[in-house]
Amino acid sequence: MLYDLTALDERTRTHRGNQPKSDFTVVYHLLSFSRNHDIRIKVALIGEAPAIPSVTSLWPNANWYEREVWDMFGITFTGHPHLTRILTPPNWTGHPLRKDHYARATEMDVYDLTEEKEFAQQKALEFNPEQWGMVRHSKSSDFMFLNMGPNHPSVHGVFRLVLQLEGEAIVDIVPEIGFHHRGAEKMGERQSWHSFIPYTDRIDYLSGVMNNFPYVMAVEKLAGIDVPARAQVIRIMLAELFRIASHLVFFGTMSQDVGQLSPVFYMFTDRERVFEIIEAICGFRMHPAWFRIGGVAADLPQGWDRLIRDFCCYLPKRLDEYVKLVIKNRIFKARAVGIGAYTLDEAIDWGVTGPGLRACGMNWDYRKARPYSGYDQFDFDIPIASHGDCYDRVIVHVEEMRQSLRIIRQCLENMPGGPYKSDHRSATPPRKERTMHDIETLITHFLNVSWGPVIPPGEVCCAIEASKGMTSYYLTSDGDTMSYRTRIRTPSFPHLQMIPLISRGSFVADLIALIGSIDFVMADVDR
The missing domain is CATH 3.30.460.80 (NADH:ubiquinone oxidoreductase Nqo5 subunit)
Known part of the structure; x- marks a missing residue:
């Protein structure tokens, strides 16, 4: 691949x-x-x-x-x-x-939009089918186009699809992205190693601290920091909670896209329960930015085990209800079975990872193949399916939530003691109890937070099995307090590229189900 x-x-x-x-x-x-x-x-x-x-x-x-x-x-x-x-x-x-391109608006001239410039910009946005290699489908038909997005609810974000149609049948599609681009990789060159952590939360904004995971792992590998066992298990527990939260959004919105209204309200209610736990532990809900270089921001609060135990008893019964309500529903099956299917070879050709790859029968999960943060100490299975269609992608997501619950239970039952953060000098910031010892320590703490640690020169790529597929950070250090190059590889980017291949010959209504089954976030695509 x-x-x-x-x-x-x-x-x-x-x-x-x-x-x-x-x-x-x-x-x-x-x-x-x-x-x-x-x-x-x-x-x-x-x-x-x-x-x-x-x-x-x-x-x-x-x-x-x-x-x-x-x-x-x-x-x-x-x-x-x-x-x-x-x-x-x-x-x-x-x-x-490029290094000579400005990074902030304050580095450029005052913006003005003349009538001539506005006309030129509108002209540049006009869609020209011939430029994209599109041809008339038959001698008796002309080009017929339908714009889906960039503000259509079924495209799940600011994402535009230009559809070439022959009646209701899709002849070709041109996906257009970039509406959500915020320059996250450029920001990585202007922030300290520590202060860039909150930016990572906003990449896949449904997966919270799971976005922190590959970034802090990459910095730790560059700096030679060993993370304590307690911090590793806490990271796994929080990551799996966010996997469940993200999958609940996927499951609910997918069922809504194909006509079921009730499930999305039930599943968002369950997602609120996940956020209550995350807020109790991290102090914030969707974007806690809670992982730190060398560990996590704080130790687990009193009563965390009761919250986790109650949730692990609650959710399995709800998932059973959702299977009856959605998965076994004959209308849902009619809308999803056999729709948007691709083979394993096609998945590898197009860079598909995560549930979309496992729905083709590939028994491959990064947590198993290359265990990180101690995942090799946990007992869980890899859900797979065989047809690679919309229905199988949903099945895999549902079973992954059950496996995440297994992992979380093991975190609850086997949480190790010890520190929640490394004592390495580049761990940022130092643990609180080491901060107020004397003025020299306080000054070091201030410099570590404001300037960040100096990370040795080198380059490293660290990946994780995120909720939507494999996410990785490829970091290049030039021996400074900031990254020289921050490359963010996200799963949603290649997944959307595959839409034209798997939608040709389908109907517009099928495309709605197909898009919903991919499980993507536009911030994950555009960065």
Whole structure:
């Protein structure tokens, strides 16, 4: 699988080791499931207008990744079928992830929108089917288009689909993303290692601290920080709670998309129970930003075990009800079975991970294949299905919630003692009891929080099995208090790219179910 494709602007980097001279570097991350190994290929490029051959003929999911690299870095991929901007508007000037591009609005001139500029921007947004390789479906028909989004409730966010139709049948689709782009990777170059943590929460905003997980793990690996056992188990427990919360949103909205109104209210009520536990532990609900470099922000409060125990007794019965209410409902089956199916080979070609991959029969979960934070000490199963359609993707999500409950129960029963954060000097911030000892310690604490620790030069990629698939952070340190390059690989980005393939020949009503079954968040796509 082409797991990720990104680039670095090397022109201001100091510590490059024995790497060849380059102005820009294109980085390919390849993942072998059968060998359970990764390969990282780096290509050095020279000059202000670098170019490299496209790999879309080998991996179809390289299409969007190469467009993103061109958009962000100005690197041309020769042979690409449609190399256009993807995250910024079509008339954007410059390439935002180059080191010489501004990062804040205060660094540019005052914005003005003349009538001429407004007309040019509107003209640039016009859809031209021929540019996208679209052709008339039959001699007797003309192009017929339907815009879904970017403000349609069934596209789950600011996401636009341009549908070419022949009656109700879908001939082709052009997905358009970027409406939600906030420059999270650029922000990573302007924040300290510690102060970037709250930004990670907003990537997949349904998964909370699960977004912190791969980021802090990557920083800890760069700094050589060992995380205490108690902190590791606390992280797992919180991550699995957020997995359940995210899956409940998916399950409820999926059933709503195909016509069932009641389940989404029931499931959001259960999600509130999850948030009550998270708020009691972390002090906040959706975006607690609670993981820290070296551990977690605080120890578990008194009474946490009772909250967890009550929830673990409550939810299984509710899931049984939802299976009867939704999964076994014949109308739901009619709308989901056999719709939006793809094979295992297609899933690998297009970079599908998580429940979408396991719905094709792939018995592969990052928590099992490459256990992190102590997942190898937990007993749980990997739910799989075989047809790769909308129905199987829902089935896998429901069973994953049951497995998350198993893991949470084991956290409850086997929570180790000891510190909740490492004593390593780069753990940020230091534990509270070590802060008020004397003025020197207090000053060190202040500098650690405001400037952040100095992380040794190097690069590292850490991944987790997030709620929607594999999420990873590829961090490059130049021996500073800030990241030189922060690459965020999210599962939703490649998943949406697959929509045209699995929707051609379907009906518009089928597309609604198909989109709902993918389980994506637009902030996870656009970053």
